[in-house]
Amino acid sequence: MLALRLTRAARLAVQLRRLLVASASAGTGFLLLCALGHALTHPDAPGASSLRLAWCAAPLAATVYLAVAVARADPGTRPRPGLSAIGLGPGRLMAVSATTTALSAALGSVAALLGFLYLRGDLTGAPVDGAVSGVLALGQRLPAPAVVTLLALVPAAASAAVALTLRPRDPRPAPSAGSRRYGRFGAYGWGAARETFGAYGRYGARLASASASASAPASASASAPASASASASASASAQPAGGRAAGAAQADPSGALLTQASDTRPPATTDGDGSAQDATGPVPGTPRSHTTLLPWGIAVLTAGLAVETYAGDTATRDAAPSAGVLLGWALATLGLALAGPGLTHLCGRLLQAVRPGALRLLAGRVLMEESHRVGRPLGVVCAVASAAYAAAALHDADATDFGPLSVIGAVVVAGCTVATLLTAAVEAKHARTDTTDALLRLGAPPTTLRAAAALRAGALLAVFGPLTLVVAQLASLPLAR
DSSP states (O other): OHHHHHHHTSOHHHHHHHHHHHHHHHHHHHHHHHHHHHHHHOTTOHHHHHHHHHHTHHHHHHHHHHHHHHHHTOGGGSOOTTSGGGTOOHHHHHHHHHHHHHHHHHHHHHHHHHHHHHHHTTTTSSOOOSTTGGGTTTTSOOOHHHHHHHHHHHHHHHHHHHHHHTOOOOOSOOOOOOOOEEOSTTOEEOOSSOOOTTSTTOTTTTHHHHHHHHTSOGGGOTTHHHHHHHHHHHHHHHSOTTTSOTTOOEEOTTSOEEOOOOOSSOOOEEOTTSOEEOTTSOOTTOOOOOOTTHHHHHHHHHHHHHHHHHHHHHSOSSSOOOHHHHHHHHHHHHHHHHHHHHHHHHHHHHHTOSSOOHHHHHHHHHHHHTHHHHHHHHHHHHHHHHHHHHHHHHHHHHTOOOOHHHHHHHHHHHHHHHHHHHHHHHHHHHHTHHHHHHHHHTTOOHHHHHHHHHHHHHHHHHHHHHHHHHHHHHHHHHHHO
């Protein structure tokens, strides 16, 4: 009920994005039903029917990808302060997002079923004649379990992907499961800072505290323990890090040594420029680097092109694209999706190279910050454009016509990827709203912000455009022979 109310109260842009999810789900469901109809019409060709069903994985993956992007950009299901008090914590909001996605996809599946029944003539009594009549299973009864299973595939996969993506995560770092550490003699505990060899007996480690306690006047003997502990803590804090380890022995006025357990927090280390850094990890707020997956993306892309080349060499000329070609395109798409954030990050670095001005510096920093949001959809769009170029090259070489089902599949995949990229761009724009407002308050002209946006778009086009052409050319070579 809450998901229905949030769906009704959403803004127009959110409703349009959900309508896109429903449309993509309708197209994917119709293709799945057509694969079922082909299997019923041609029971003697199970291989061709299985290949049609396997090719439905591309629009299914594109629909799920769009559903996840729409769910992430939905402002009505984002965690806000105070919602946990009324039972709307991160887990409940995740469930609401998954339910809303399932409703949108189910609406599309129902529309696909109605369209399929209309073409079969079950609703009007007159079937439609044309190129799709061979996959409608005319005159045969549709198995209800198979129909329900195929139509429930898109809502189930989309809602599961949304729940997995938006699952609550603990922002606190996981506690280290390190072994028990031992400091100086007698200091036994879980101290995070290990003392170096000889820290206890280092020259001058106890000299300052002993001299301070010896020079204390005898009249202050009543408050000696308190003053000794205060002077010991003051001397310990005044010494630089590394000059004396945590937990060194102190001396009281009576000459006895007062030991102090190792501190559970590691001391701060000072680098060359005098800035203190925590020894446990990087300083919070440091921008993350998204170039770590770039080599893996290139490797997966190369493997995909190799698989596609091998499948194109072994296939006959008049046969339809085999499952090996589908696997090669899937690996190529995965490789470009993995390499997209790294390439976007490198675009930002290249914009800031060689004495950058304010405009290039702003555009480069924004690209580096948004590489994890925009880079992966850009890589997927690059892969889809490469596949479209390869298909067009194959069409020109063989002079074959694509059927209506191929056109529907291509429209679903291309529309979902482009819509996902636009949704990610809108999400990134909303994420930097505070930064944009701060720049405007500081006096930055709006033309500068628009010029920075145009510069970012040009840099991405200059990098991903040639990459798309190269991948498309390499992918079309084995298919055109």
